[in-house]
Amino acid sequence: MSRQNLLDFFNNPKPKEKKSTESPSTEKESTSAEKKSPPKRKKVVYPVFPKDLPPSYLVSVTYEGKKALASLKLYEPTSQKIYFWDDTTGHKPYCLTNLPPKELKKLSRLTSHSGFDHFEIVEKYDPLLDKQVKVTKVVAKDPLAIGGRQYGCIRDIIPEDYQTITGSEEPVKVWESYIRYYQSYIYDNNLAPGMLYKIQKGKLVPVKHESSEETVGKILELFPGEEKEFMHSIEMWARLLEYPAPQFRRVALDIEVSSPIPTRVPDPQEAAYPVICVTLFGSDGKKETLILKRKGITKGSKELPSDVKVEYFDSEKKLLQKLFDAIRDYPFVLTFNGDDFDLRYLYNRATKHFSFKRSQIPIEVRRRVCSLKYGIHIDLYKFFFNRSIQIYAFGKKYRDVTLNAIGTALLELSKIELNKPFSELTYTELALYNLRDAEITLDLTTFNDNLVMKLILALSRIARMPMEDVSRQGVSRWIRNFLYHEHRQRNMLIPNSEDILAIKGGTTTQAIIKGKKYKGAIVVEPVPGVHFNVAVMDFASLYPSIIKVYNLGYQSLLCSHDECKVNKVPETPHWICRKKKALESLLIGSLRDLRVKWYKLKSKDKTLPNELQGWYNVIQSALKVILNASYGVFGAPTFGLYCPPVAEATAAIGRHVITQTIEKARALNIEVLYGDTDSIFLKNPSPEQIKILEKWSEKTLGMELDVEKFYRYAVFSSRKKNYLGIMSDGSVDVKGMTGKKRHIPIYIKKAFDQMEERLGKVQSPAEFEEAKKAIQKIVRDRYLRLKQRRWGDNPNELAFHVVLGKPLAAYKKTTPQHVKAARKLKEIGYDMKTGDLISFVKVLKEPHVKPVQIASNREIDVDKYVGYLQSTFDQVLDALGLDFDEIIGLTKLGRFM
């Protein structure tokens, strides 16, 4: 499954849009701002949707407790303002139960519950029983009554009281009680966050975008002969994805707080120390820094850029007031870790240390999230932390989830390095530092034509989630939510996870890895050596294809029909339904086909206007992220539609498919050099042989097998997931090799890179001998330099870099080397937490490791590094028939001396 990423498209980033300088640069620094205009205490009123407003994007749905209804935020792209619209449909929170009203009326705790409203009998399709059922809709006055955290909510009362009161053994079921109210509102009204709406006669109605509709029509023509149901899904997705994206008016916010201990981050709960500097960096050109005056601090000699507006404050309260007013002005506010720090700190600082009332602060603090009353808060830390985003959208370009690492990797813009503690900075130094952080934060969303904003928008549409949620939650939530949405659209009961598990059961195969639930993919034993003319064929999104073609989903696996029981999944006792299409199969299948047949092609179509091609690339990446996870979620207990047999069946069919393909290739007399999950590496196949394989796959497996790439030659050792592939242009694919892993010292990596470059130059088998000699020289040189201890003035290049996977105290079973180093760092005052990258070197003395910060050249254990050099190169040398010891001048005999 190939790993081309979102950034590939933008190899030629356009020059940045010129930012309009809204504030004239003449006003540089005014120290007297607060004397001029003391902030007035006026009531903050937010705009309500006017009657004739142009089409606006639905960006948020929340429950408004005071009014007891759903409240929507819409972003009007011309005025670039947020407007509020309150529900007029009378929609109310509810849950479903199998008890009829007659029985429910016996439950006095329910009927007398202050939040209880009424009962309705509704008919639904139960996908686990495959039949229509009558259930009771228990309607409530507010969402907390259904499933609030406090004692005695409706979803708990129903089963508890029914059994105690009636003594009945009948299983009492409650459905859909754990769905957030605003999601329920979105599902029931078939809303799509991120899409265009208008208000017509007091109702929210979707806006048609004509040229997008035309494209949707064209897309549908790409799928002749598909069933009606499938076409409807394609149409729905295409509409969600074709509609244009707006310009997002936004501001990045970053604050600095004084702290008595420089290495400790102040606690946002206490918010005990003053906010000393704040920067607002806007997409509209705003660059404003607010500084708190403190004793003994001077401006210093450095200069700020002339377009930055600086304001000094005598009082922190006034600074906060000014900041709050600015926040209120923007429809979108960006932070890096604002949920856990900046916004939380500001809120607590304002309420606990100054006399701000809650109504005077534009921030709402919840358990894990900080949101805004007016705008939309996007915490980019949470977004970039998302593993799927990291890997599939950004191709692992950034490895550390810090502002500095992401900024450096994606923007080539780094944080300003400080060489003295915070408290000793001049005002200007502090402002520059703060300004840079805010700049990076904004630029993370502007680069490549606002890629990140568009990506969040696209995901929001697919997942049917507000942008605020989709940017914070993981891919399993995205998938769950659009599947839930489709359940509601079809009047299907959304099953409880435990019921799926109880009916469909667990897994039956034995995993190779201890502790795993079921058997996964096949990895073919590679044929060691150097092979010229290697074709890599793979199945385009194998697992989503399987889910589509084989009709996989919790409904279809182990269905209740006797006649389906013969439709077995290979190597398992599971069977698959032949009578009814599973929702997952339909929706994941249509998404896959849409990506492969439209968005992937369009994202590479140079004839399209640049901007449109970019949008298509965003879409195909968003789809990739979702599709890549679409099989895994079935095996994840946290997924709402968790169904182990579905995951197990997908993997089993995958093994079957690849095994058959390998057999077919061999039957065609093609040597199969290697294969992993969905790919096969073929030695020197003829174009005819390839064509036969492709046709065969289409016909017998119903799946698309294509040549994904062609290597001039490939180098395999006997290790799986470990090879080099040299493309015809000389570029080199390096997979799984230690020489490419992030933790190894640059000193060793450099030698590996040299070797890689040399291998890229080899055109033919005849040229190989010379390359081998060159590689031997590279290895020998690096070995000798190590032995001569020539690596520089400090051991930085010898440092290993390993991520701390959990808090220091959680390492109980063993103490790995990086943990030893981290504990040492902690002793000398560093703040060590999960996710930190620990850099350490290997030294002679116990405990043989030392943080690089405090290590010196003379204590380095050179032989350890020689050992590392050897194991790194062995992976390649094996295949080339070379021997490390011989290269460095040890004869085979010499090794025993």
Place this chain on the structure above:
DNA sequence: GCGGACTGCTTACCT
């Protein structure tokens, strides 16, 4: 008490 064989833990990677 010591060393080799073994298992388990941890991280980084592949698909």
Place this chain on the structure above:
DNA sequence: ACAGGTAAGCAGTCCGCG
């Protein structure tokens, strides 16, 4: 809070050994 499979290094344990 997507999944399982593989490689590598090190920590810790067990067992034999006069």
